[in-house]
Amino acid sequence: MITCKEFFAEFADYMENQVSTEVRQELELHLSQCRACHVLYDTTCKTVKIVTESGSFELPQSVSDPIIDRVMARLRTDHK
């Protein structure tokens, strides 16, 4: 079986679903037998889910509109 270090080296590609079938099988075998890596994998997946679903850093229209309006007003003045 592969070591935790080897698992970690493939972790980024595995999360992005970019490993070959053989590598995937090795990694999943490791995950089924190593609690530390399993926790790491599970919590990282949860992190990604939380982050992607959080709707963070939405730019409210009430903020973006005045910025865009200011820029457009300046451009229109410059182009007169």
Place this chain on the structure above:
Amino acid sequence: MSFLTEIRLQDKFGPFVAFQDAFGFIPNLLHAQTLLPRVIEAQAMLEKAVRLKEGAIPRVQKERILLCIAADRQDEYCLAVDSKILSSIGASDRQIDDLLSDCGNANLTPAELTSLEFCLKLARHAPSVSSEDIEALRECGFGDQEILEAVLVTALALYRCTLSVGLGPEPDFGLRKGVSTRIDSALGDTRQSLLPDAHKAALRKGPYVPAPYLSLESFSPFAVVQRSHGFIPNFFRAQTLRLDLLEAELEAIDRILLPEDVLTRVQKECILLAVSAANLNSYCVAMHCNLLRGLGMPAEEGDQIAVDHRASTLSEPDRALLDFTVKLGTRSSEFSRDDVGKLQALGFTGEQILECVVVTALNNFANTLQMGLGVEPDFEPPRVFEQNKVHLSDASRTPIEGVHAAHLVEPLPDADAGLVTQAQSGGLEAFEELVRRHSQLIYRTLTGILGNTADAQDAMQDTLLNAFKHIGAFQGRSKFSTWLVSIARNTGLQRLRRAKVFESLDEGEHDDERKHHPRQLRAWQDNPEQFHSKSEMRQLVERGISALPPNYRVVVMLRDIEQLAADDVARQLGLSVPAVKTRLLRGRLMLRDWLSPHFANSVGKAVQ
């Protein structure tokens, strides 16, 4: 004399001694490379491992494969050398003549005949090889090792033929009278089965040969690729069944690709990209595009080289270098000493021309290997070369000729294109509409770089003004949104520099994020989000992301918040895809550590 200057090397020069011992002579093909002894070493390593070493395929069969490919390509130099070598290991003149004129009567076993047919097909037109061909080999009793070796011997044959065409060595021996310089007979006529169709293209799923997983730690020669590519591509992982052969290949790459004393690495990658595209090898095109991006070339420029290097913004000499390599790599029958003369007239030195020929040979070796093993892509290819659009010219014996990279899938049209044209002619309404469409993306890029929303809102105004100022220079080679992000990125970075908290977004040595060690190893609740309100979750995430270093923050922002694909993030930030992936992982792990106290099982125990 060959096309280039030859210099005298010591008789004790290792590869010369090895060839003298193995074949009884030192081929002139080696003398033709004496300007760069390291490339002779590379060839010697490949020949020793692939051709001479006892393996799964008997030596005599390997020699037959090499000879038949040389004959098929009408390469008189290799044909004469390989006939001599085959006869030196016991084949009679009659057997050689039979092999070249009518191999059905050359006393070959059905398995030998099938493997020869496979190798010729792979050498003639690699994109048409499918898992059906591999199945045919397996039905004749071929195992994984034999298949891998057959593919490697074919790749070596193309490596040597490319060198011989590009360097024009003096013949070592005259061709015996009557020796056919081309394969005839039923064996030669595999054209019918070469014709690809949609059904066959669907069968091209690889990898054809299983390869045990090996990490960088457990196979130290991978360090060469880690250094040259920044990661271990599937191309190399697919060959771990035979570590001796893989190691020789890596040592050859170390001698050909890595030194920058003659051609630069960027020039070599451009050569590899242009010839891979002309060979319709989507895998290698994707890989070299990504490597060039890592070396600082804009993605659009790499794409342009793949489609038509003449229309790229490379310098005139570099475009001429690519004319030379594409002709040598894919239209060898048209190649002559005059092509070498053209490069010399442009000021290229003998060493540079030699290295270009060797890199072209290495490319044909790699393209053949990738197609023969059905290696799966590492990246989404920027261009997909469709199999069913490959046309073989009428009765062509060398189908690769005449096939150009024109058969490409057109990129998706940019929905912004119409508005961009209006904005470029001063249409302010069109510009305003574009800006409103992409304000969220610009804002998130700026927040990613600057780390707080107030600065991002401030920088947004500058970004929009800069975008309008420069919109005339946008040439439509990338999507408009990509271009807009690059303006936001530069505006954000300028601001950081002014505030003297600048941290480069470029790739640096400390980019080996995989070494990051997560601190929190406590399991989390099953659905952590259900214990917190939506706005609490959002605030937590925003605080966590703001606390990340800018390098990681901007990647996490674009990939996980804005949800762009990894290669789009790479393109927009001017980074390589591997760099994006490693930064993303590190950013996510830091964020995970930061969120962990909020979501960890209160009763769970930390894992040691």
